[in-house]
Structures are given as structure tokens and as C-alpha cells.
Amino acid sequence: xxxxxPAPEAARLPLTGLRVIxxxxxxxxxxxxxxLADLGAxxxxxxxxxxxxxxxxxxxxxxxxxxxxxxxxxxLSVTLDLKSAEGKAKVRxxxxxxxALVENFRPxxxxxxxxxPADLHAVNPRLVIARVSGYGQDGPYRDKPAxxxxxxxxxxxxxxxxxxxxxxxxxxxxxxxISDDLAGMYAAMGLVAAxxxxxxxPQALGRVIDVDLVSSVFSLMEGMLPEYGLFGWVRQPQGAAxxxxxxxxxxxxxxxxxxxxxxxxxxxxxxxxxxxxxxxMAAEPRFANNALRCENVAELDAVIAAWxxxxxxxxxxxxxxxxxxxxxxxxxMRDCAEDPHFRARELVMQVEDPLIGPILxxxxxxxxxxxxxxxxxRWTGPAAGAHxxxxxxxxxxxxxx
Amino acid sequence: xxxxxPAPEAARLPLTGLRVIxxxxxxxxxxxxxxLADLGAxxxxxxxxxxxxxxxxxxxxxxxxxxxxxxxxxxLSVTLDLKSAEGKAKVRxxxxxxxALVENFRPxxxxxxxxxPADLHAVNPRLVIARVSGYGQDGPYRDKPAxxxxxxxxxxxxxxxxxxxxxxxxxxxxxxxISDDLAGMYAAMGLVAAxxxxxxxPQALGRVIDVDLVSSVFSLMEGMLPEYGLFGWVRQPQGAAxxxxxxxxxxxxxxxxxxxxxxxxxxxxxxxxxxxxxxxMAAEPRFANNALRCENVAELDAVIAAWxxxxxxxxxxxxxxxxxxxxxxxxxMRDCAEDPHFRARELVMQVEDPLIGPILxxxxxxxxxxxxxxxxxRWTGPAAGAHxxxxxxxxxxxxxx
Numbered sequence: 001x002x003x004x005x006p007a008p009e010a011a012r013l014p015l016t017g018l019r020v021i022x023x024x025x026x027x028x029x030x031x032x033x034x035x036l037a038d039l040g041a042x043x044x045x046x047x048x049x050x051x052x053x054x055x056x057x058x059x060x061x062x063x064x065x066x067x068x069x070x071x072x073x074x075x076l077s078v079t080l081d082l083k084s085a086e087g088k089a090k091v092r093x094x095x096x097x098x099x100a101l102v103e104n105f106r107p108x109x110x111x112x113x114x115x116x117p118a119d120l121h122a123v124n125p126r127l128v129i130a131r132v133s134g135y136g137q138d139g140p141y142r143d144k145p146a147x148x149x150x151x152x153x154x155x156x157x158x159x160x161x162x163x164x165x166x167x168x169x170x171x172x173x174x175x176x177x178i179s180d181d182l183a184g185m186y187a188a189m190g191l192v193a194a195x196x197x198x199x200x201x202p203q204a205l206g207r208v209i210d211v212d213l214v215s216s217v218f219s220l221m222e223g224m225l226p227e228y229g230l231f232g233w234v235r236q237p238q239g240a241a242x243x244x245x246x247x248x249x250x251x252x253x254x255x256x257x258x259x260x261x262x263x264x265x266x267x268x269x270x271x272x273x274x275x276x277x278x279x280x281m282a283a284e285p286r287f288a289n290n291a292l293r294c295e296n297v298a299e300l301d302a303v304i305a306a307w308x309x310x311x312x313x314x315x316x317x318x319x320x321x322x323x324x325x326x327x328x329x330x331x332x333m334r335d336c337a338e339d340p341h342f343r344a345r346e347l348v349m350q351v352e353d354p355l356i357g358p359i360l361x362x363x364x365x366x367x368x369x370x371x372x373x374x375x376x377x378r379w380t381g382p383a384a385g386a387h388x389x390x391x392x393x394x395x396x397x398x399x400x401x
Numbered sequence: 402x403x404x405x406x407p408a409p410e411a412a413r414l415p416l417t418g419l420r421v422i423x424x425x426x427x428x429x430x431x432x433x434x435x436x437l438a439d440l441g442a443x444x445x446x447x448x449x450x451x452x453x454x455x456x457x458x459x460x461x462x463x464x465x466x467x468x469x470x471x472x473x474x475x476x477l478s479v480t481l482d483l484k485s486a487e488g489k490a491k492v493r494x495x496x497x498x499x500x501a502l503v504e505n506f507r508p509x510x511x512x513x514x515x516x517x518p519a520d521l522h523a524v525n526p527r528l529v530i531a532r533v534s535g536y537g538q539d540g541p542y543r544d545k546p547a548x549x550x551x552x553x554x555x556x557x558x559x560x561x562x563x564x565x566x567x568x569x570x571x572x573x574x575x576x577x578x579i580s581d582d583l584a585g586m587y588a589a590m591g592l593v594a595a596x597x598x599x600x601x602x603p604q605a606l607g608r609v610i611d612v613d614l615v616s617s618v619f620s621l622m623e624g625m626l627p628e629y630g631l632f633g634w635v636r637q638p639q640g641a642a643x644x645x646x647x648x649x650x651x652x653x654x655x656x657x658x659x660x661x662x663x664x665x666x667x668x669x670x671x672x673x674x675x676x677x678x679x680x681x682m683a684a685e686p687r688f689a690n691n692a693l694r695c696e697n698v699a700e701l702d703a704v705i706a707a708w709x710x711x712x713x714x715x716x717x718x719x720x721x722x723x724x725x726x727x728x729x730x731x732x733x734m735r736d737c738a739e740d741p742h743f744r745a746r747e748l749v750m751q752v753e754d755p756l757i758g759p760i761l762x763x764x765x766x767x768x769x770x771x772x773x774x775x776x777x778x779r780w781t782g783p784a785a786g787a788h789x790x791x792x793x794x795x796x797x798x799x800x801x802x
Contacts, residue, residue, distance in 0.1 A: 014594040014608065017601075039594045058624050059632060066631060067624025117770075136768075139746040145727045147663040153729040156737050158651070158661065160576025161562055169568055170641035170651035170659055171731060174575065175561025176621045182766075185583075189590045190767035193415040193440045196597045200418075207415065208770040215748055218737060219766035220577045223459050223468025225749065228734040229761030230467060231460060235734055240571035250559070250571035258571055260559065262548040326546045328554040330572060333629040333636055336557050336619060345540040347616055348626065360630030365583075365620035366591035367537075369518075369609040 013040025013371060018195060020044070021094050021101040022075070023082075023115070025052045027177045028132040028213070029104035030071055031184030036102075036191070037074035038364035038376050044094060044391055045075045048082070051384035064355040064383070070362065072381025078392070079385035082113050091115055092123045093395050099198075100128040100191050100206075106146075107137050117208045127206040128194040130187040136212035146213060151179025155217025156224070162237035171237070182216035246293040247272070247300045250330070257313035261304065262326040264290055275323035276307040346373040353380040414441025414772060419596060421445070422495050422502040423476070424483075424516075426453045428578045429533040429614070430505035431472055432585030437503075437592070438475035439765035439777050445495060445792055446476045449483070452785035465756040465784070471763065473782025479793070480786035483514050492516055493524045494796050500599075501529040501592050501607075507547075508538050518609045528607040529595040531588040537613040547614060552580025556618025557625070563638035572638070583617035647694040648673070648701045651731070658714035662705065663727040665691055676724035677708040747774040754781035 018041040022033040030045070030052065037043040045052075052072075055065050080087040092115075095101060101120065103110055110116050117129050131137060134146020152158045152174060162171035190209040198204045224235045240250040245264035253259055263272035266289060273282035281303065287293050293300060308316050313329035320327045329335065337360065342348045346363055351374075353359045359380070363373035419442040423434040431446070431453065438444040446453075453473075456466050481488040493516075496502060502521065504511055511517050518530050532538060535547020553559045553575060563572035591610040599605045625636045641651040646665035654660055664673040667690060674683035682704065688694050694701060709717050714730035721728045730736065738761065743749045747764055752775075754760045760781070764774035 012598075014591070014598040016598070018597070035590065039591070059628055059634070061631065065624070066627040069627055070624065135742060136746055139742045141742040145725075147727045149661050149663070150727070150729055153661045154732050154737075154740075156732050156734060157576065158659075159731040159733045161573050162576075163568075163570045163573050167564075167568055167570055168653070169564045170653070172562050172564050172573070172638065172640045173643075175558065175563075175636075175638055176623060178579075178621065181621050182586075185586050185590065186766045189436065189586065189593065190415070190440070190769070192590065192593045192597055194769070196419070196593055196600060197413075197415040197417070199597060199600055210768045210770075211766065214742075215746070215764060215766050218743075218748060218763055220579065220582050221734065221737070221763065222577060223466070223471065224734045225738060225763050226467040226470055226757075226760045227460055228738050229751070230462065230757075233460070233734075235576075237573065237576055239573045242574075252569070252571070258559075260550050260554045262550070324546075326548045326551070328551055330560040331555050331557050332560045333557060333622065333625045333634075336555075336622070337626060337629050339555075341536060341540045341542040341615075342619075345537055345616070347619060350630070356627075356631075360626045362619055362622065362626050363616060365587045365612065365616050367611045368591070368595070369611075 013376065014368060015039040015041040015192070018042065018100070019098045020191070021091075021098045022046060023091070023101065023103040023105065023110070025104065026054050027180035028184045029102045029187065030054070031181055032102050032130065032132065032187040032191070033075060034071060034073065035185065035188045035364075039366075043075040044098075044387075045072065045077045046082075046091065046094070047077060047079050047384050049079045049385075051079070055384065061356045066356065066359065068381040069353045069356055069359055070381065073361070074378050075382070076387035076391055077382045077384055078388050082115065088114055090392070092120075093399070094391075095120050095127055096123050097395060097398050098124070098127060099195055100130065102130045102132070102187055102191065104132040107131075107133050107142050121206060125205050126198055128191055128198060128209070129206060130191040130209040130211065132183050132187050132211050132213075134213050136215065137210045148177060148180070149173060151183070151213030151217045154214045155179065156221050157217050160235065160237045163239040164237040166239065179213040179217050182220070183211050183213045186216050186219075187211045241297070241301075244294065245290060246297040247304055249301055249304075251301075251305045251308040253308050253313035253316055253329070254310060255312040258330045259308050259313050259316050260328050260330060261320065263304075264293070266290070268325055269293065271323045272304075272320065272325045275319055275325060276304065278303060349374055349377065351377055351380060355380070355383060414777065415769060416440040416442040416593070419443065419501070420499045421592070422492075422499045423447060424492070424502065424504040424506065424511070426505065427455050428581035429585045430503045430588065431455070432582055433503050433531065433533065433588040433592070434476060435472060435474065436586065436589045436765075440767075444476040445499075445788075446473065446478045447483075447492065447495070448478060448480050448785050450480045450786075452480070456785065462757045467757065467760065469782040470754045470757055470760055471782065474762070475779050476783070477788035477792055478783045478785055479789050483516065489515060491793070493521075494800070495792075496521050496528055497524045498796060498799050499525070499528060500596055501531065503531045503533070503588055503592065505533040508532075508534050508543050522607060526606050527599055529592055529599060529610070530607060531592040531610040531612065533584050533588050533612050533614075535614050537616065538611045549578060549581070550574060552584070552614030552618045555615045556580065557622050558618050561636065561638045564640040565638040567640065580614040580618050583621070584612050584614045587617050587620075588612045642698070642702075645695065647691060647698040648705055650702055650705075652702075652706045652709040654709050654714035654717055654730070655711060656713040659731045660709050660714050660717050661729050661731060662721065664705075665694070667691070669726055670694065672724045673705075673721065673726045676720055676726060677705065679704060750775055750778065752778055752781060756781070756784060
């Protein structure tokens, strides 16, 4: 990656030595700590004796959910009952020896356990606490039940992910837990920033960070809020096309797959039309520039789709790539897993899960010079409570004078 | 947010004192530095004399793009020609006095300018460098042109954001620059993690971080990769419904808007059906539990949609909220801007932009105890080169022995 050989001291994960406690469940907080663990933090996940409910989701091998192999990787798991005096005491012990904590209980729940920020800061005033919730720790909707799609819906994303005025079908979900993921990413980012601040200053106190699903999605709305405020414009969904660039759309192929093509610059447009055998059409004055092509886009889209319909997506893609026309078929998981670039970059890696056997893992989404993607998967998601003995013994050792 | 009053020393933004140089344009790198700037970092954006092309995008007031008021906020802007000897020298001066740098040129471009990681580390060995690209800094696709939708398409998201087998229409875009945003977030997170590492260790050297659009999107694919590897399953899009939970879907309303309803638990289902005047149906044995409801979901969806079609979305939402049924209409920008929760949390704030006038800004997506959302918007996106004099004078001052 970098031209110079990495210095030996750089060949460590960046967050080595940072200890983070997770009081999390389902997706958002565990995703935040998964990212921190990939970065080298020592994450101790605290679960109820029966385990995080997400361990029961989706397909499993020998009772072990395959998603959890990824979702729980690089973490230590301990089981504690937060309602019991012993469980609370152990959490306080953990917190006394940690740099940070991530939680995603409903607002007020940790306080009811006697483990709210004030309680935790009484034990460790330098603790950084990141809280994730549906709507945030205050405001009129604070106590409303948060459900999966709420962030997408209320943050403005679902309204935009649609084919407007063309279908009776509802706007589809993103297909992944996008609002939880975004909130988890912001929680991780805010947490590391606050730890950076604390690290430099022996007087610094820990911070409480408030992240929520709705604001996290809303943060991606580009210039839409000022546009509404200044001009009263309300951005509407655009489907798969871009109104101001033509031809740029997603086209159906012979095998039922879709091909995304960005052919809107003058030169690329000519190459695209030559590749599909329509050079004559490309030369017509009414397609001479992007503005004119936008006016006559329906005709162009029809001609391009007529061509893509005759070929499987991968074949059409290969022809356009050769013509240097930017395009990509819509990858499904097989496409991702078998793609040579994904394999070369070790975006897809086979690792050994002691509970499951050989299993494919995705790489961490960042790579650091001197560290291979494989090094960043230190171990797979452990069984609930797998590290009880190790962690509790470690606490005793560290508590010794 | 926290129960205790914030200590005075905590009432500062967490990244105060971190200096970050941006060699960025368009979305991904500038979004990364926007988040860092919101967190308090001193971000110096280096632009070509004619400015970042994104300044010409979308609607404008007096020639100032309204999106840039948000996208460029809290940053200092300097203009430099990276092709000129003077421009390169100034970048080296900036880098000599900085903690980190973010760039999103095409792989190899900075090296051609003589400003690659080796060059920059020769000036400042502790500099953390975050690089954002379409496909990453190596691998067979490294030099392929990256376009906006590529990450969405190749990372696996566009395949899932669809109404499968029900429509001839292509899967819609997310409606925002999701892959750029995700990559920017990971770049910011990796950068702060590496700065945390460097801060604690006088011997530590800077790192090079490689983030790309495709891996960033691919990181959200949950358990789909191990599922494919173990069982050969390829996750297919599910539209707006959830196959394993019923009724949970998005329903059309009288005003053309959509209402997302999550009514799949037994108790909530009963409350939902009572609220729409169908208690009798809720009592029928074939709807007695979630598994049975999933089997007979078409009938349920039809009955619920028949009810939602009679009411504007906000009215139907109010009725279901009173019945404690989790739901949300799909917010458009007017809904967001006018919502009492958004206003109470200052997710939507009116600020003064000296170039544009009064303008609405979204809050930073994280809040820290003792810091109001308003404090986190220190200034709006400046004109290109607005800080040339200030920054270059600062460099001279700092260079004095």
C-alpha cells in the first residue's frame, strides 16, 4: 500500500491497548464494538446468561448462528445478569479497568439497573460512554419503541429509495440494517475521538456520547435540508436513473440480472453506442450533448435495454468494460464471493471457526500498512460466556496492589 | 444527557487540537473531514484555484452551492495548484505541521504529483494518511474508473434494495451517495484510531489507511457471506416486507405517502387490528401467531392497505401511535424539517451563512455532554481560498524557531 516497508512498530493494530466494555445487543452497539475490535481494541462483550438474542437469528451450524461468527469476532464474551447484585458488581469492576463502554439499551434502562453514566463515572471518571438509541437520550420521542426500519423511514432514506410515480409497490427496504449500522459507526467514531482527547490529558474526564438511528440516517441527506429551508423544495425519489445525466441507468439482462451503466459523458456515450452497434444514433444532433440526451433519455434507455436484454449481465458487462464504459452488474453474494478483485484484496477470506468449521469472513473495511486483512480477524465470534474465567481472573490480577 | 453537570474541561469538542489536511474533492474525503471538523479537528481543505467541483453542484444562492454550506462547514479553505512547484511546497509545509491527511484522488495520482505517502512521510514521519478510492490502492480493479453507484452495485447493496419478481423496474438507487458516505465514515474512524495510537507513543510512526467504496458497502452484508460459503445460499431482495414477520410492511395512504407498520408481535397485532376496526379478524385461528400470519400475510396486507388508503399518512400514523403500534410514515424533507422531535433535539437548526444568509443545517450525528448541537456548527462552508492568508501566515509563525 505505502511505498516504503512498514516499520516494525507500525505492524500493530491501531487500537491495541484500548479496553472497551460492550453492554449491547442486536445490531448497533455490537457493530460499533466489532469495528473497534477489528481495529485492535480489547472488547469485552457482556451478555445475559442466555446470550445476545442475535445469536438465535438466521442460519446456524450446531446451534451457532453463522452471522455471529462475524458479528462477534475479535471480542471476549462474558455472561452476567445485570439485574443481580453480583452482575452489577462485576460490571463496575470491568468499568473500573476500562477506557470506554458502548451500550444500546432503551433510554433509562441502564439507569434503572443502577449502571447509568453517573454510576459508572463514580467508579471511573475517565470512562468514555457511547450510548446508541432509536431517537436519542432526550426529546419527545425518546421513549417511543424503536424498530428496525424506523431510522430509515424517519431519517429520510426510505422516501428516496423508490421508483416514484411508476409503481404501486412500496419503496423497498435497503435490505440490510442500514440505520443500526450507521449509528454503530458513529458511536465507534465518537468513542475513539473522545478517547483521543482523554489520552492526552491526565485531568480529562470521560464523556457521554449520544448517538441515535434517526440522526445517523438524517446525516446523509446532503443538501436537502438547506434546499427545503431556502426554496421549499422537497427532494423526491429518482429511481435508478439520474435526472441530470444521460444515459445513466440500470438495465435488465437476459439472465434476470441488472446492469448499471454510467454513459453520460460525450466520449463515453459514443463508445457505449459503438459497443452496442448504434454508432449512427450517437451521431444524431438530438443526442449531441448531455442536456439534449437528458431530454431524449427515454429513447436512449429503450435502445440500451433492448441490447442488454439479449445478453447475460456478466457478458454485457465484459463487452462494455472492453469499450471503457463505466458499468457494474448488481452483485449478489455469489458475485462478491467469487470475484477476483475481492479475492485478491482478501475482502473474502476463509477462516477457521472452532464452533462452525471453515467459514468465509469479510475483511475489516479499513486496512493499515503492514497489517494484512487476515491479521485483523484474530478469532471468530465466541460462545456466550466463553471468556468468563479468563476475564474475571484478569480483573482479579489487575486489582492486586 | 448525562445526569451530572459537565466539568468545564469537558465542554470542548473532543478533537480540539488535531490538525487534518484534506486533499479531497466531491464527496468521500470531504465527508470524512466534515465529520472530523464537527468533532473539533482543525481541518484545512486544499482546493484547486477554481475550487472543489462539488461547489458547482445543485442549487445555489449568489453562486454559492447550498450543499457546500454543510459539506464544507467548520473547515478552513486554502487554494493551491498541486501541479505547481509552489503548490507542492505549500502542501509539504502544511503536512509538516499536521497530524493527519485525508485524500481521495485516483490511486497513483498523488504519487504522480510527488505527494505520495513516501514523500509526505519524508516531511513528517508521524503523519496519519487516510486514502479513499473506488476499489482500493491495490488489486486488479485498482485503476478502473469509479463512479457514484459502483460501491452500491459491487458491494452487494443495490441487488438487495429491490422489489423482486414483482416489477419490471430496476432496483432504485439509495437516493443518497451512500457508498461515498460509508467510505468517508470509515476513513474518519480509521484516521482517529491511528492518531490515538500515535499520540501515546513518541516512537510511533504515521500509518497509511486504505479505504474503498466497495469494501465499505460490503462490510454491511451481515451474515450473507458465511451463509453463501457454508450453504450456497444467495440472499435475495425482500422488498418492503420481512418474510419472517407479519404483518410488517409499508402501506399506501390517501395522500400518496407511505406508512411503515411493524405489527408482528401477537399483542401489537391485536392492537393494530382493533385500531383499524378488524378485531374480529384478529381473533381468527389462522392469524393466531406469527408463523400462521406469515402464511396468510397477503390477506392481512390487503386489509391493512385498504384502511391506510382511506387516510392521509400523518392521520393514520396518529391513530396507530395512540394504539401503541410501532409505525412511521416515510419522512420526506418537509417532514424532517417540521418534526417537533427534530426541532427539540436541534437536529434541524437555523444558522447564519455569511455567503447565503439564514440557512437550515443538520446537527452533527453525535452529541457530547456539555456541548450543544449548535456549538458544533462553528462556521458554515467558506468560499474557496477564504483562509489562504490566515493559514499561510500561521505556517510562517509556526515555522519560526
